[in-house]
Amino acid sequence: MSICILSGGVGGAKLVAGFADGYAPGRLNVIANTGDDFEHLALPVSPDLDTLMYTLAGVANPETGWGLVGESFEFMAALKALGGDDWFILGDKDIATHVRRRELLNSGASLSEATRELCQSFEVQLNVIPMSNEPVATIVSTDEGELAFQEYFVKRQAEPQVSALRFDGSNTAKAAPDALAALTADDLEAVVITPSNPYLSIDPILSIAEIRAAVANAGVPVIAVSPIVGGKALKGPTAKIMQELGLESSVHSIAEHYRDIIDGLVIDTADAASLNDIEALGIRCAVTNTVMTGIDSKRQLAEAVMGFAEQLAAA
Amino acid sequence: MSICILSGGVGGAKLVAGFADGYAPGRLNVIANTGDDFEHLALPVSPDLDTLMYTLAGVANPETGWGLVGESFEFMAALKALGGDDWFILGDKDIATHVRRRELLNSGASLSEATRELCQSFEVQLNVIPMSNEPVATIVSTDEGELAFQEYFVKRQAEPQVSALRFDGSNTAKAAPDALAALTADDLEAVVITPSNPYLSIDPILSIAEIRAAVANAGVPVIAVSPIVGGKALKGPTAKIMQELGLESSVHSIAEHYRDIIDGLVIDTADAASLNDIEALGIRCAVTNTVMTGIDSKRQLAEAVMGFAEQLAAA
Numbered sequence: 001m002s003i004c005i006l007s008g009g010v011g012g013a014k015l016v017a018g019f020a021d022g023y024a025p026g027r028l029n030v031i032a033n034t035g036d037d038f039e040h041l042a043l044p045v046s047p048d049l050d051t052l053m054y055t056l057a058g059v060a061n062p063e064t065g066w067g068l069v070g071e072s073f074e075f076m077a078a079l080k081a082l083g084g085d086d087w088f089i090l091g092d093k094d095i096a097t098h099v100r101r102r103e104l105l106n107s108g109a110s111l112s113e114a115t116r117e118l119c120q121s122f123e124v125q126l127n128v129i130p131m132s133n134e135p136v137a138t139i140v141s142t143d144e145g146e147l148a149f150q151e152y153f154v155k156r157q158a159e160p161q162v163s164a165l166r167f168d169g170s171n172t173a174k175a176a177p178d179a180l181a182a183l184t185a186d187d188l189e190a191v192v193i194t195p196s197n198p199y200l201s202i203d204p205i206l207s208i209a210e211i212r213a214a215v216a217n218a219g220v221p222v223i224a225v226s227p228i229v230g231g232k233a234l235k236g237p238t239a240k241i242m243q244e245l246g247l248e249s250s251v252h253s254i255a256e257h258y259r260d261i262i263d264g265l266v267i268d269t270a271d272a273a274s275l276n277d278i279e280a281l282g283i284r285c286a287v288t289n290t291v292m293t294g295i296d297s298k299r300q301l302a303e304a305v306m307g308f309a310e311q312l313a314a315a
Numbered sequence: 316m317s318i319c320i321l322s323g324g325v326g327g328a329k330l331v332a333g334f335a336d337g338y339a340p341g342r343l344n345v346i347a348n349t350g351d352d353f354e355h356l357a358l359p360v361s362p363d364l365d366t367l368m369y370t371l372a373g374v375a376n377p378e379t380g381w382g383l384v385g386e387s388f389e390f391m392a393a394l395k396a397l398g399g400d401d402w403f404i405l406g407d408k409d410i411a412t413h414v415r416r417r418e419l420l421n422s423g424a425s426l427s428e429a430t431r432e433l434c435q436s437f438e439v440q441l442n443v444i445p446m447s448n449e450p451v452a453t454i455v456s457t458d459e460g461e462l463a464f465q466e467y468f469v470k471r472q473a474e475p476q477v478s479a480l481r482f483d484g485s486n487t488a489k490a491a492p493d494a495l496a497a498l499t500a501d502d503l504e505a506v507v508i509t510p511s512n513p514y515l516s517i518d519p520i521l522s523i524a525e526i527r528a529a530v531a532n533a534g535v536p537v538i539a540v541s542p543i544v545g546g547k548a549l550k551g552p553t554a555k556i557m558q559e560l561g562l563e564s565s566v567h568s569i570a571e572h573y574r575d576i577i578d579g580l581v582i583d584t585a586d587a588a589s590l591n592d593i594e595a596l597g598i599r600c601a602v603t604n605t606v607m608t609g610i611d612s613k614r615q616l617a618e619a620v621m622g623f624a625e626q627l628a629a630a
Contacts, residue, residue, distance in 0.1 A: 042357060042417045074387050078411035082436045084418055092407040096393035102357045103399055121397045 001027060001189040003306070004182045006215075008033045008201025009048040010065045011227060011235055012194030013055040015305075016126075018298030019192075020056055023306075025125035029182035031211070033196070034111070034130045035138035035167055035204030036149050040088050041079075043098035044105060047150075048201065049115055049130060050097060057122035065235070067091050087155045112176045129182060131205045134173040138204050139166050149200070158237040162244045165199055170207035175214070183214035190309035191215055193224035195290065197238045198257050199245070206261065215261055221312040223264040223305055225290055226251045230270035234291065250274065255283050264312050266290060266305055284312055316342060316504040318621070319497045321530075323348045323516020324366035325380045326542060326550055327509030330620075331441075332370055333613025334507075338621075340440035344497035346526070348511070349426070349445045350453035350482055350519030351464050355403050356394075358413035359420060362465075363516065364430055364445060365412060372437040380550075382406050402470045427491045444497060446520045449488040453519050454481050464515070473552040477559045480514055485522035490529070498529035505624035506530055508539035510605065512553045513572050514560070521576065530576055536627040538579040538620055540605055541566045545585035549606065565589065570598050579627050581605060581620055599627055 003023065007016055007030050016030050033048045047066065054060035054068055061069045071091030080086040090098070097118060104114035110133040119128050138149040142160035152160060183191065196202055206212045215222055228251050233239040239249035247253045251271045255278040258265065265283050267274060268290040278285040286308040292298045318338065322331055322345050331345050348363045362381065369375035369383055376384045386406030395401040405413070412433060419429035425448040434443050453464040457475035467475060498506065511517055521527045530537055543566050548554040554564035562568045566586045570593045573580065580598050582589060583605040593600040601623040607613045 041414045042421060072387060072389050072407065074407035075390065075411050075414075078408035079414060082411055082415040082433060084411065084415045092387065092389035093393035095410065096390050096397055096399065099356045099390075099394060100397040100399045106357060118397060 002182065002185050002187050003028055003190055003192060004185070004188060004218075005030045005192045005194060006202055006205050007031070007048070007052060007194040008196030009036070009051040012048075012196035012201065013052050013060070014292045014298055015192075015194045015225060015301060016052060017055055017295065018292065018300070018302035020126055021295055021299040022302050025127075028126035029178075029185075030126060030128050031131050031176075031179045031182065031205060032128060033201045033204050034132060035136050035201075035207075036153070037135070038137070038148065038150050040150070041085065041090070042102075043090075043095070044101050045088075045090075045098050046101070046111070046115075046130070049128060050094075052128050053115075053119055053122055053124055056119075056124045056126065056128070059122070068093050088150060110176070112178055127178070127182070129179045130176050131179055131211060132173040132208055133176050134169060136167050136169040136173045136204060136208065138200065139168055141165070153200075158240070162241050164245075165203065167204045167207040170204070170209075173208055175208050175210040180210055180214055183211065183218060188218060188220050189313075190220050190306065191218050191222040192305055192309075193222070193258065193262065195225040195227035195234075197227060197233075197236055197241070198254060199238070199241050212261070221263045221309040222261060223266060223309055223312070224254070224258050224262045225266045225301070225305060226254045226268065226271070228254055228271075229268040229290060252277050255281050255285075259283065264308055266301075266308060284308075284315075286311075317497065317500050317502050318343055318505055318507060319500070319503060319533075320345045320507045320509060321517055321520050322346070322363070322367060322509040323511030324351070324363040327363075327511035327516065328367050328370040328375070329607045329613055330507075330509045330540060330616060331367060332610065333607065333615070333617035335371055335441055336610055336614040337617050340442075343441040344493075344500075345441060345443050346446050346491075346494045346497065346520060347443060348516045348519050349447060350451050350516075350522075351468070352450070353452070353463065353465050355465070356400065356405070357417075358405075358410070359416050360403075360405075360413055361416070361426070361430075361445070364443060365409075367443050368412075368430075368434055368437055368439055371434075371439045371441065371443070374437070383408050403465060425491070427493055442493070442497070444494045445491050446494055446526060447488040447523055448491050449484060451482050451484040451488045451519060451522065453515065454483055456480070468515075473555070477556050479560075480518065482519045482522040485519070485524075488523055490523050490525040495525055495529055498526065498533060503533060503535050504628075505535050505621065506533050506537040507620055507624075508537070508573065508577065510540040510542035510549075512542060512548075512551055512556070513569060514553070514556050527576070536579060536624040537577045538581060538624055538627070539569070539573050539577045540581045540616070540620060541569045541583065541586070543569055543586075544583040544605060567592050570596050570600075574598065579623055581616075581623060599623075599630075601626075
């Protein structure tokens with residue numbers, strides 16, 4: 001039985017790590033957001049693919065939320081001294097990932113194939129798949145104008161006020177073939193949407209028509225884990241963006257956002273009072289501890305999601 | 316009064332450093348070989364420009380003959396672990412030079428302009444100029460087939476037997492405008508050919524018709540310093556290549572090679588016995604110590620070359 005997980009970067013990667021701890025890697029397919037991808041310093045950078053890969057390889061830097069642990073920054077210091085762009089920080093080892101990806105793409109590999117090769121080198125056994133092999137770019141409309149995702153998120157530190165989001169290229173981009181295969185597998189048991197930012201990280205994935213249709217027609221429970229706990233985002237600008245988009249930062253808003261696509265929503269015990277409200281939307285709701293700290297809490301949340309999926313499948 | 320110097324990498328850079336020690340930087344224009352340039356890991360690498368720049372900035376690694384002093388190699392180790400190409404070693408700081416060059420070229424700068432900007436960052440005050448802003452690639456015909464320069468020189472460590480050399484692109488490449496300006500300057504006092512490898516490093520420069528013509532018509536003494544001392548090359552494969560091309564590795568062969576282009580040849584005291592032979596070719600000859608060790612011997616050689624130039628100009 002296979003599990004297909006949709007994920008962005010840091011928050012999503014935590015839950016994926018929980019799945020990796022509790023389930024055989026051969027059962028796990030992770031479709032990653034590539035709307036954050038961009039070409040920087042002539043290198044193809046895929047932040048969410050890399051955060052997933054580094055997290056699953058146990059080499060992610062837990063303090064920064066990006067990059068590799070024990071990283072050095074000789075390159076960045078030298079580049080800065082030469083007047084080069086230094087707003088997006090690339091560690092000396094991290095660059096090797098992007099240079100190797102460049103080599104693989106230049107030699108004709110798809111992003112899926114390049115990702116598979118990189119994951120093998122990092123001894124990541126579960127299947128990390130880009131949502132598409134074609135470019136899809138998240139563009140953020142803000143009070144400072146339209147910003148490419150990394151300009152908004154890294155260069156401007158998510159400070160500008162967001163009025164809208166769009167995903168350039170998603171009208172024509174096809175799903176990566178292995179992403180579609182994961183969503184239509186005969187042995188598919190559940191589709192899991194991680195507590196990544198719904199607007200910045202999950203919507204780009206669902207903006208690809210083939211993926212949205214495959215999730216909607218999965219024929220198995222589709223379960224999201226709320227990124228909002230007690231009205232706040234545990235990390236990142238989710239709550240801030242919700243307010244800027246005129247939404248209440250609540251589990252109810254998350255349920256409404258995913259209403260067309262999910263069968264169940266997992267919310268934190270802090271939000272237990274919202275259970276009836278959510279179920280009134282026609283979405284089943286499970287309450288558990290969703291705050292992931294150590295590996296045990298990550299695995300327990302993964303197991304709670306799958307327990308909920310079994311319950312929904314049996315219903 | 317200005318001096319125009321033609322140079323390849325390490326050996327040439329030593330004499331250029333001697334000129335930089337003895338003469339005001341505003342008087343010195345160095346035209347560098349770019350036949351070794353190649354795109355590696357999607358980065359534009361210019362080995363001779365960089366060796367000149369690093370040497371003149373005092374940051375060249377004296378032990379390796381390439382790269383920067385005090386360099387770390389985290390990137391290369393990580394790239395190797397990912398299955399990437401590791402036969403051409405790029406240090407963590409060195410990559411910044413190539414990435415910055417990529418940024419400058421991508422933003423529309425010529426190689427001349429990019430070089431000027433990099434030199435400014437490295438506080439190199441004299442004018443380092445690529446021979447051309449268009450690609451010219453040294454191709455080495457060997458007993459292992461045709462090899463791109465870096466494949467021959469670095470990957471195969473100059474081991475294959477050389478039968479011929481050609482410079483792809485030199486038929487159509489124009490000289491860099493500032494290279495031509497340096498060779499046709501009103502205040503030009505001398506043209507100096509450094510003791511770089513004549514076949515691998517100087518011939519690519521002279522393969523550009525505009526440069527060869529400008530040197531031939533310079534109207535000032537053109538002086539080469541022999542890279543052969545006592546029948547041997549002090550460094551690199553010059554003597555080996557001469558033998559493979561059917562030439563005696565002697566100062567006489569060097570004189571014959573440059574016969575059409577030079578007025579004078581500076582040879583080492585070890586070769587003093589060849590003076591009459593060389594002058595019989597119609598080339599004036601000066602004998603001095605050409606083995607450069609510390610900065611004093613470099614400056615003294617530069618001064619000897621310029622003394623010889625004055626003597627020829629007065630004759």
